[in-house]
Amino acid sequence: MELEIKDYLVEDVVEGLTPSLEGTTLVVNVEELARIIKQDSRVASASVEIAYPGTSTRIWPVRDIIEPRIKTKGGGTSYPGICGRPIKGVGNGSTNKLSGVCVVEVSEVPWHEAGGDHLQLFLDMSGPWADLIPYSKLINICVIVEPVEGIPINEKNRVVHEACLKISDALAALTVGNSPTRTETFALTPTDSDLPKVAYIQCVHSSQATSGNMLLDGAADTVCTSIYGHTELTPAIALHPNELMDGAISGPYRTAFATSWMLVNNPILQELYELHGLEIDFVGCIAMRTEWTTQREKDLISEQTARLAKLLRAEGVIVTWDAGGNEEVEVVQMIRECEDIGIKAVWLTSDDHVPANGESTLLTPLPELDAIISTGCFRGGDLGFETVPAVDRVVGSKKKLVGRLRDREVETSSAIAPPAMFDDHYGIMNQTCKEF
Amino acid sequence: MISALPAIPLSLGAHRVVRGLRVEHLCGDPNLSPDRDWELMYGIATTALEALEVAVGDPQLFQSDLVMSEEA
Amino acid sequence: MRKQLRIVHYINQFFAGIGGEEHNDTPLTVVDKPVGPGRLLESLFGEQAQIVATIYCGDDYFVSNEKEVISEIQAILYDQRPDLVVTGPAFDAGRYGISCALVCKAAQDVGIPAVTGMHEDNPGITTYRHEIISVPTGETPIGMASELKDIVALAHKLLEESSSLGPGDQVGFAPTGIRTPYLRENHAAERSVNMLLARLKSEPFSSEISNLSYGSVVAPEPIKDLSSTKVAFITTAGVVPKGNPDQLSTNVNRRVMEYDISNLEQLNVDEWESLHSGFKGFIYNTVNPNYALPLPAFKEAERQGLIGSIYPQMLSVVGGGCPVTEAKRLGSEISARLQKGGVQAAIVAST
Numbered sequence: 001m002e003l004e005i006k007d008y009l010v011e012d013v014v015e016g017l018t019p020s021l022e023g024t025t026l027v028v029n030v031e032e033l034a035r036i037i038k039q040d041s042r043v044a045s046a047s048v049e050i051a052y053p054g055t056s057t058r059i060w061p062v063r064d065i066i067e068p069r070i071k072t073k074g075g076g077t078s079y080p081g082i083c084g085r086p087i088k089g090v091g092n093g094s095t096n097k098l099s100g101v102c103v104v105e106v107s108e109v110p111w112h113e114a115g116g117d118h119l120q121l122f123l124d125m126s127g128p129w130a131d132l133i134p135y136s137k138l139i140n141i142c143v144i145v146e147p148v149e150g151i152p153i154n155e156k157n158r159v160v161h162e163a164c165l166k167i168s169d170a171l172a173a174l175t176v177g178n179s180p181t182r183t184e185t186f187a188l189t190p191t192d193s194d195l196p197k198v199a200y201i202q203c204v205h206s207s208q209a210t211s212g213n214m215l216l217d218g219a220a221d222t223v224c225t226s227i228y229g230h231t232e233l234t235p236a237i238a239l240h241p242n243e244l245m246d247g248a249i250s251g252p253y254r255t256a257f258a259t260s261w262m263l264v265n266n267p268i269l270q271e272l273y274e275l276h277g278l279e280i281d282f283v284g285c286i287a288m289r290t291e292w293t294t295q296r297e298k299d300l301i302s303e304q305t306a307r308l309a310k311l312l313r314a315e316g317v318i319v320t321w322d323a324g325g326n327e328e329v330e331v332v333q334m335i336r337e338c339e340d341i342g343i344k345a346v347w348l349t350s351d352d353h354v355p356a357n358g359e360s361t362l363l364t365p366l367p368e369l370d371a372i373i374s375t376g377c378f379r380g381g382d383l384g385f386e387t388v389p390a391v392d393r394v395v396g397s398k399k400k401l402v403g404r405l406r407d408r409e410v411e412t413s414s415a416i417a418p419p420a421m422f423d424d425h426y427g428i429m430n431q432t433c434k435e436f
Numbered sequence: 437m438i439s440a441l442p443a444i445p446l447s448l449g450a451h452r453v454v455r456g457l458r459v460e461h462l463c464g465d466p467n468l469s470p471d472r473d474w475e476l477m478y479g480i481a482t483t484a485l486e487a488l489e490v491a492v493g494d495p496q497l498f499q500s501d502l503v504m505s506e507e508a
Numbered sequence: 509m510r511k512q513l514r515i516v517h518y519i520n521q522f523f524a525g526i527g528g529e530e531h532n533d534t535p536l537t538v539v540d541k542p543v544g545p546g547r548l549l550e551s552l553f554g555e556q557a558q559i560v561a562t563i564y565c566g567d568d569y570f571v572s573n574e575k576e577v578i579s580e581i582q583a584i585l586y587d588q589r590p591d592l593v594v595t596g597p598a599f600d601a602g603r604y605g606i607s608c609a610l611v612c613k614a615a616q617d618v619g620i621p622a623v624t625g626m627h628e629d630n631p632g633i634t635t636y637r638h639e640i641i642s643v644p645t646g647e648t649p650i651g652m653a654s655e656l657k658d659i660v661a662l663a664h665k666l667l668e669e670s671s672s673l674g675p676g677d678q679v680g681f682a683p684t685g686i687r688t689p690y691l692r693e694n695h696a697a698e699r700s701v702n703m704l705l706a707r708l709k710s711e712p713f714s715s716e717i718s719n720l721s722y723g724s725v726v727a728p729e730p731i732k733d734l735s736s737t738k739v740a741f742i743t744t745a746g747v748v749p750k751g752n753p754d755q756l757s758t759n760v761n762r763r764v765m766e767y768d769i770s771n772l773e774q775l776n777v778d779e780w781e782s783l784h785s786g787f788k789g790f791i792y793n794t795v796n797p798n799y800a801l802p803l804p805a806f807k808e809a810e811r812q813g814l815i816g817s818i819y820p821q822m823l824s825v826v827g828g829g830c831p832v833t834e835a836k837r838l839g840s841e842i843s844a845r846l847q848k849g850g851v852q853a854a855i856v857a858s859t
Contacts, residue, residue: 196708209460211790267697279705293459295441316708318700325828326459329444346704348696351687351717352832364444371707373700374716376689384689404757427696432716434690435683436674438857445858451727459859462745463802466795474805477798481805485739485814488731488853 001091002187003242004073006180010100013050013139021174024181026101028141028171036170037145037163042155044148046163049395051104051125051140056392059142060122060400060412064105064252065135065259066164068098070172071246077169079247079260081229083162091242096175102135102261103171105164105252106144106396109156111223112211118406120420121256129388129418133256134265134428142395143167157223161252186242186273188282195281199314200241200268201305203321203331204249205291206233210326225253225263225322227287233297236288236305238312241269244285257425258322267428268318268348283312288334290327298330306337316344322425323350323378332364339368346371350378350423351433376431378423387415438462438484446495452487455499456480476502513557513667516588517546518581518595518611520604524564534566536577538584545652549594552660561588563611567603570610577607578614585618592663597625597655598632600647605632612640623663623681625655633682641666641673642682731853740819740846740854744827745792745800746783747775756826758783764838766821766845774804784828784859801857819851827858 009024016027030048037046051057069078074093077085104123111117123135130136147159207224208231221231227249239248244266251260269285276282288305292298309317317338321331335345347366351374366372377383391413400412410416424431437445440456456462457476464477479500487498521527521534523544542550542559550559563581570577585593593615595608609632612622616639625643626632633642643662645655662680666673675690676683692699699716706713731737747767748756754765775797782789782800792800801822809815823845825838846854 196705198704198708209458267695268700271697271701275701275705280708293440294457295443295455298441298443316704318704326441329441333443344704344707346700346707348700349717370715370718371703371713372715372717373696373703375696382689405752405755424696427698427700430692430695432690432692432696433687434675434716435685435718436676436688436690438855440859449725451725456857456859461791461796461799462857462859463805464796464799466791466799477802478805478808481802481809482814484855485734485806485809488737488739488855489734491730492727494727 001240001242002185003091003245004094004183004185005245006094006096006175007182007184008096008098008175008178009181010098010139013101013141015050019170019174021178024100026098026171026174033143033167033170036166037143040159040163042147042151042159043163044146046143046145048167049142049144051123051142051393051395053125053137053139055125057125057395058122058391058393058412059104059106059140059395060397061106061108061119062104062121062123062396063107063109063119064161064164065261066103066105066168066251067261067264068101068103068168068172069095069247069264070169070175071095072176078172078264079165079168079250081248082226082250083158083165084229085165087228090246090248091240095246096172096180097264098172098175099181101139101141101171103164103168104135104140104142105160106142107146107160108397109147109160110153111157111253112207113153117207117211117254121254122400122412122419124388124391127389128383128385132383132422132429132431135261141167141171144396154221154223186245188240188284189277191277191281195277195279196315197283197313198272198280198316198318199283199309199312200272200285201288201309201317201319201334202244202249202285203288203290203319203327203334205322205324205327206231206289207291208233209293210291223253225249225251225258233289233292236286236301236308238308239285239287241273241282241285244269249287255323255421255423255425256419257423257428262426262428265428266426268320268426272318283314286312288330290321290330291324292330293326298333302330302333302337305334306341306343309338309343310341314343316346318346318348320348320426323421323423328364332366335366336368344371345369346373348373348375348427350375352378373427374432375424375427375429376422376433378421380418380420380422383418383422386417388418390415438480442497446497449495451492451495452490453495453497454480454484454487455497455503457503476500479503513553513592514588514590515550515553515557515559515592515594516585516590517542517549517559517562518593518608519544519546519562519564520570520601520607521564521566522604524562526564532566532568534564535569536563536565536580538563545597545656548653549656549660552656553663560590565607567601567607570607571603574610578610581611582614582618585615585620590620592667593620593622594659594663595622595624597643597645597649597652597659598627598630599645599649600627600630602631605630606635608632609636609640609642612636616640621663621666623659623666625659628682637682637685639684641684643680644682734815734853735813736816737853738817738819738849738851739806739815740821740823740849740851741769741801741803741806742823742825742842742854742856743801744784744825744856744858745789746826746828747780747792747797747800747822747824748783750779750781752781752783756783756824758826758828762834762838763825764842765824767824768820769803769818769822770820772803773807774798775801783826800859819846819849
């Protein structure tokens, strides 16, 4: 596989009648974009607003953040599989991407109706929360969309995400005919046989067993981060890193770092590609589903994943995951299995709540592994600030439910607590926890 | 302790661990007939009670035959 | 006029020049000037500092009269109102190290910053690591002169920065082991790959999270006669009356609730709900809450004479998002309550 990625940097976004990309200025017609979304009769309301870095702006509720991308050679689309998009040509050919901007999916539609996993993410364009996330440095093109009532929850989710993908496609299409700021080609070229073989294991949770979406409405699947459009609990699969870079795994789901944007900008892939041929032989990637609900299923997935890593001839693996207590069990078990068969692992994970007496912090003990990288505390309450400052402007819902029981309604613009979870799943930030 | 994921409490040193069914329905199965479901629930409950009377040294797993046959 | 840095110094009988082991029972004594190593310490602090009092005590005397000694020391500190307390250094002397640590804690408890010094294996630091600031020293006083300089340097930093002092391995004190948010120079992805390379090349590296040992508990003796035993039932699925009247949090719970089940044959789906947000509780909430805690089965067992009696309350906690320390605390609370209620055995139904 060989993938050429052309990066078109955007430094300013202005509203105008005729959409275009002029140098590094993106011209968007927000009314036109809203009209495109409303062509879907299942959309009840839609609007597009732009939020700029450094301003006193809050965006809520945020369900996904998408980097506008389009495939120009090799057929197919970016973000394949999800919402019925084709999967042809992924990982090959040429993909254009817009950097400096992102499309933000803003909607009140919950992931599931069975309760739990409430929408919790908001973005601030300035302030202490903004400092902790990469999106605050981008110009956010916010798509605020609500579906009609009376359709099943899975369909509502799809309507909202499809709308945002349409906008993402429309914006990315403006790159055609322009010159990219930067072009890079990605291929796992043959290397020196001496180099250690390294694979990347990406643990992605599926809420299939626990969300109730499939029990309610007889839905075919649930809503969560999807792999080629699939959200079910499935055996582990092997993937070429180019597939991931073209969006084979994409959102929306839940937390600040579990977004479509983050998945295609996964710094682990970039690091491993940089070292490929120089210090390592990057042999491939594995996606492992988590949140299985019996011991036997956890045993199966852990062992199967370790075996798949062995099949890829991995001598070392980097393991990331996207959190939860139940999910941690098979991640830890899989790492144990890898170490047992001689595959050296490094685990990238967040710290749990830090108690005052200094006791650690991993929910599930893993005495077999002493190679762990910490991305800091994942709980919003441990970030060092109790509230974020009040803002002048809110994009999206002006009211928000807060409190332990989510039973108090406040102005979104007021000084509220940061989102419940920070969790830098893929290690793009410099936050960590250190023993003082 | 009754758990759908017994390996965890066992690895942490809980001494008497009883296998339950699934995280989302621990002590029964809504897909079974009411009679069978009750047998399963009673089986798990009594396995747990009986475990209290067993002397154990290291952490030990107890499981009802009814659970094992449902597992598959 | 330069502000004086007023210091109180604590040492043991040996460093006070009273004598060795045979004078371990020297009672608490206060002198209003530097003594022993305190003289060098004061001069290292410079002209603006003064050791206004030296407190010394026999190591055995301290251990046997800990409460009174601490009390007396705090009284002296109230009186003297120093800006800083320095204890030791204790090197590898175990009892001395512990008393140095305890005096630091006592000073901190009354709002005075404190610093000590001792060898990394001294029980004073291994026991009180989280609570004190200690300069690592050698096992013997051979390097004391330079170690006192380190204490002075650390004391200055402590007085300037206090709560944000650290991390230990950079600033010069024994790491407290308290995990604190920290910003690195490069991102975690890069650090992960670097660590893996180090592992693959068998080069040294150091994990950013070290592993926890949970400690172990001896298995309780089996119940001799269950048919005469009172058994309690606990659920971690946060089973509460529908509507959650006590407002138990769905995640990161810190409370254990008790609900009367003495007159119930089972949990009715209209009357109860499960709050555990980790798994959405869909089946428990719409089909059968008894799957979370098989109450009808336990009631039947009671009728059949398998158990003596059932504790009248069902205990309910929410397991989701519960950090280990909170779980420990809740466990202790529950066991105290149950013991008071005459319960000898309990079953925890955990999802």
